[in-house]
Each structure stands twice: as C-alpha cells, then as structure tokens.
Amino acid sequence: MNLLTWEMKSHTKAKHVVLENYLKAWFPIMAHTFERIIYIDGFAGPGRYLKGEDGSPIKALKIALDIFKQHKVKLMKKDFIFVFIEEDKESYESLLNEIKKLALPDEFKVIPLNEKFDVAMEKILGNIKTSLAPTFTFIDPFGTKGVPFSISQKILSYNSCEVFFNFMSSGVIRSSSVTDHTELFGTEEWKEINDLEPSEKHYAFLDLYFKQLKTSAKVKFVRSFNVRNKKNATIFDLIYATNNKVGLEKMKAAMWAADPMGNYTFRDTTDKNQLVLFEDSPDLTPLKETLLHKFSKQSVQIQKIEEFVLFETPYLSTHIKTKTLVPLEKEKTITVNRPSGSRKGYVKGTIINFP
Ligand SMILES: C[S@@+](CC[C@H](N)C(=O)[O-])C[C@H]1O[C@@H](n2cnc3c(N)ncnc32)[C@H](O)[C@@H]1O
Incomplete structure (x- = not known):
C-alpha cells in the first residue's frame, strides 16, 4: 500500500500536530544541549500525501531546519542525524525525491533506509560502541506487526532517548492476520487478557504495554494520548516514553495543544481511572x-x-x-x-x- 494514493485523514493530522508541537520544543532544547542528536522515523512513508501535505519525515526536517536557521551561530558544526526507515520501495523512492527538494545544511545527515524497521533498528543498535546519542524515535506502523517491544526497550536503555509510538490497539483487538502479540508486548501476558470484551481489552492492552515500559524497559515516564472518532471508537493511542522530565512536560503541552478537529476527540488515557478529555477550557x-x-x-x-x-x-x-x-x-x-x-x-x- 502506498501513501501517495492516500488522502490525509484528519486523525493523521492530529498525529502530525502532536508530533510537530513536540518537535518544535525538542529540537531546540536538545540541539543546544548536545553536540549530536538523532531523529528516527521508523515507518517513514513517502514524505508526501495526495493533496501535497508533508509526511512526517519532511515535517521533522522542516522544523529542524527552521530552528537551525534561527540559531545558526550556536548550532553550526553540531550533528543532526535523521534516520528514515521505509520498507516499501515506491514510498522509499518518493521519500528520497521529497528530501532532495529541501536545501539542507552540511550539519544535517539524512540516512534513508529501504528496510524493515526491526531489521534496520537491530543493525543500528547492534553497531553502537559506547552510547546512543539523544534520540527521538517515532514509530508509526499501519498495524502492530513488525514493532518488537525489544527495540523500544533497547532504545530506552540509553539516557535521553525517547520513543513515540502510534499503538494501533484496534489492530491488536481486531486483527485476524496477526494472532500472536508476544513480540509486540515482549511478554506472553497478553494471552491472559485476550478474551476480555473489546472495550476492556483496549485498556488492558494499554496497561500491559505501560507495565512493560515501566518494569522491563524501566522507563520513568509514560503517557498516552487517545484519538477517537464520532462513534467514540478508538482510532489509535499515541504512547510516549521518556526518562526526561522536560520531555514529559513538553509532550503533555504538545498533546493539550492539539485542538480537537472535526469529528475526533482527544484524551489522556494513561490511567483508566483518570481519563481526561483535552479541551480549550477543560473542567478542572x-x-x-x-x-x-x-x-x-x-x-x-x-x-x-x-x-x-x-x-x-x-x-x-x-x-x-x-x-x-x-x-x-x-x-x-x-x-x-x-x-x-x-x-x-x-x-x-x-x-x-x-x-
Ligand atoms: C502509517 S504509514 C507512515 C506515515 C508517516 N509516518 C507519516 O506520518 O507521514 C506506515 C508506513 O510504514 C511502511 N511500512 C510498513 N511496514 C513496514 C516495516 N516493517 N518497516 C518499515 N516500514 C514499513 C509503509 O509502507 C508505510 O509507508
């Protein structure tokens, strides 16, 4: 399947707004603090949607470019590394084409990889000699296949590395093609909740994923942002995991700043006993x-x-x-x-x- 033939849906816009809001805060903070920062888009897509909207890799590059231009004197000679992983050949070629259109400075090193996410990440993580530079990893698959928990766990074992995962819980709940979720959760415990009602299953799966992040990956902070349609059905949950207090603060602000669009509602679902709808004037x-x-x-x-x-x-x-x-x-x-x-x-x- 190819994104070039897709119209960007408003829920994709919601995802992009949160990502953009966050990156506008993450890039300057990290770029001023460290000599090298890494941005990984693990399911990069073709870089452009049907009506010309930027895909996530192009959005990230443009935001970083703006920040680089604004603070050029301070950021010169630093390394900005962008790793874009896309399995589909046609989408990959399209992405290369979109990247070529941007005038990027020498400080930006773009590494496009026409591979599967897990294969590419195993190679990257396997080649690390000392430590991984501060890295933001965006994981945005179609479903839940090919996103092993072990990859997030390895990324999060390094300081200042973060994961932002579009967790397609509906895929776990409804998929008939993927019936084994052990790789996704990094544990067989999902089997114990697999027979619950779909509505309970959603939170149970999220809770299990959080538990894995907190106990196996030992992440300090985890939050999730839930997007629902008009029928109140979940479309996806964006899960953010970090050890960084400032990152947590900025991501929460990025989520609150994503205005509800059209037929979609957004809420925090980190704790099922404390579900909070994101609104301009929330009930406090x-x-x-x-x-x-x-x-x-x-x-x-x-x-x-x-x-x-x-x-x-x-x-x-x-x-x-x-x-x-x-x-x-x-x-x-x-x-x-x-x-x-x-x-x-x-x-x-x-x-x-x-x-
Ligand atoms: C949801 S789309 C990505 C959209 C993109 N992140 C954006 O926001 O513009 C998922 C992409 O992942 C690619 N893909 C599917 N399976 C993959 C895998 N195992 N590894 C890497 N890319 C994969 C698809 O070809 C598709 O382009």
Missing part, C-alpha cells in the same frame, strides 16, 4: 479533587504540587495556579503561607495547607 474539578485527596491534611510546598501534577496527572503546570489554587483559596478550602515579600500568587517557597 478532577484536578482539584485529586489535589485535595492526595495532600489531605498536609502542608505542601508549591514545587511538590507542581511535580506531582507533572508526573502523576494528565494536567499541565498552567492548570495549577490561577485555575485551581486561586478558586480553592478564595472559597477558603485551602490556606496559604507565602514567603516574606510575597503577598499573592504561589512563588517558590509558598506552602499550601490542605484540609
């Missing part, structure tokens, strides 16, 4: 309740609340102060001890007393 009652419950009868520094919200909830730091703590303080549910010199707001050192 669950965040209030979570904070009141978590910190019940405690006096807590604002920094601790911010870390908890970042690590343990779908919410952003921008949801904490004006939208949550101010109303709680006004209604006298919480009281606040501010450091001397501070009369309002919640500057560093502020202590919140929870009932």
Whole structure:
C-alpha cells in the first residue's frame, strides 16, 4: 500500500500536530544541549500525501531546519542525524525525491533506509560502541506487526532517548492476520487478557504495554494520548516514553495543544481511572479533587504540587495556579503561607495547607 494514493485523514493530522508541537520544543532544547542528536522515523512513508501535505519525515526536517536557521551561530558544526526507515520501495523512492527538494545544511545527515524497521533498528543498535546519542524515535506502523517491544526497550536503555509510538490497539483487538502479540508486548501476558470484551481489552492492552515500559524497559515516564472518532471508537493511542522530565512536560503541552478537529476527540488515557478529555477550557474539578485527596491534611510546598501534577496527572503546570489554587483559596478550602515579600500568587517557597 502506498501513501501517495492516500488522502490525509484528519486523525493523521492530529498525529502530525502532536508530533510537530513536540518537535518544535525538542529540537531546540536538545540541539543546544548536545553536540549530536538523532531523529528516527521508523515507518517513514513517502514524505508526501495526495493533496501535497508533508509526511512526517519532511515535517521533522522542516522544523529542524527552521530552528537551525534561527540559531545558526550556536548550532553550526553540531550533528543532526535523521534516520528514515521505509520498507516499501515506491514510498522509499518518493521519500528520497521529497528530501532532495529541501536545501539542507552540511550539519544535517539524512540516512534513508529501504528496510524493515526491526531489521534496520537491530543493525543500528547492534553497531553502537559506547552510547546512543539523544534520540527521538517515532514509530508509526499501519498495524502492530513488525514493532518488537525489544527495540523500544533497547532504545530506552540509553539516557535521553525517547520513543513515540502510534499503538494501533484496534489492530491488536481486531486483527485476524496477526494472532500472536508476544513480540509486540515482549511478554506472553497478553494471552491472559485476550478474551476480555473489546472495550476492556483496549485498556488492558494499554496497561500491559505501560507495565512493560515501566518494569522491563524501566522507563520513568509514560503517557498516552487517545484519538477517537464520532462513534467514540478508538482510532489509535499515541504512547510516549521518556526518562526526561522536560520531555514529559513538553509532550503533555504538545498533546493539550492539539485542538480537537472535526469529528475526533482527544484524551489522556494513561490511567483508566483518570481519563481526561483535552479541551480549550477543560473542567478542572478532577484536578482539584485529586489535589485535595492526595495532600489531605498536609502542608505542601508549591514545587511538590507542581511535580506531582507533572508526573502523576494528565494536567499541565498552567492548570495549577490561577485555575485551581486561586478558586480553592478564595472559597477558603485551602490556606496559604507565602514567603516574606510575597503577598499573592504561589512563588517558590509558598506552602499550601490542605484540609
Ligand atoms: C502509517 S504509514 C507512515 C506515515 C508517516 N509516518 C507519516 O506520518 O507521514 C506506515 C508506513 O510504514 C511502511 N511500512 C510498513 N511496514 C513496514 C516495516 N516493517 N518497516 C518499515 N516500514 C514499513 C509503509 O509502507 C508505510 O509507508
């Protein structure tokens, strides 16, 4: 199958918006911090859709190029490595053609590979002598075949390496051609949940994948972003895994900034007991309740609340102060001890007393 014959669907746009939002933050932070950074698109596609929209590799190159131009003096002589893996010959040729149209600086090294993702990645990972440079890996298959958990596990064993995986749970649930998911999950435990109802199976499979990331790959932070159609059926879940606190913050912001488009809704599904719909003006009652419950009868520094919200909830730091703590303080549910010199707001050192 070839993307050249495809019209870009709006759910693909949703995926691209999150990717773009994130890369606009990831490239500058990583490029300024490290001498070499790597971007891998494991299922790259032909680089262009039917109506001329950029495919994910071209989007990534253009974003990196913009950032490079803006900060040329500081970024000159650094290495920006792009690995694009595409199995289909025609799509691969098309991608090469699209890359040629871009005027890329010498600092950009593009490595296109006409291979299967797992085969190419085994070679790349097998050739590492010391450590893998900070790498963002986008894994965007059609289904769930050919995406062994062991690859993500190896990537994530290196510091500053991240995985962003389009987990086609519908493929796992409905596929009749792929009946063995041991490679995908890196465990046989999927068999224990295979007979559940489809709706329960979705979360059970996601939970198992998270568990594998947290326990086998020992990843610190995992979040998932769920895209549903008008009938409320899941189309895909984007799973993000990282050990980097700043990465987590930027990816959550990237997900919230993906405006709901047309017939699709987006929500955080990292914790099935804490599903949060991404909206412009979200209902923050669950965040209030979570904070009141978590910190019940405690006096807590604002920094601790911010870390908890970042690590343990779908919410952003921008949801904490004006939208949550101010109303709680006004209604006298919480009281606040501010450091001397501070009369309002919640500057560093502020202590919140929870009932
Ligand atoms: C969902 S599309 C990728 C879309 C692209 N990431 C984008 O956003 O523009 C999946 C692509 O993976 C390719 N593909 C399928 N199986 C593959 C495999 N095992 N390894 C590498 N590429 C594969 C397909 O030919 C197709 O172009």
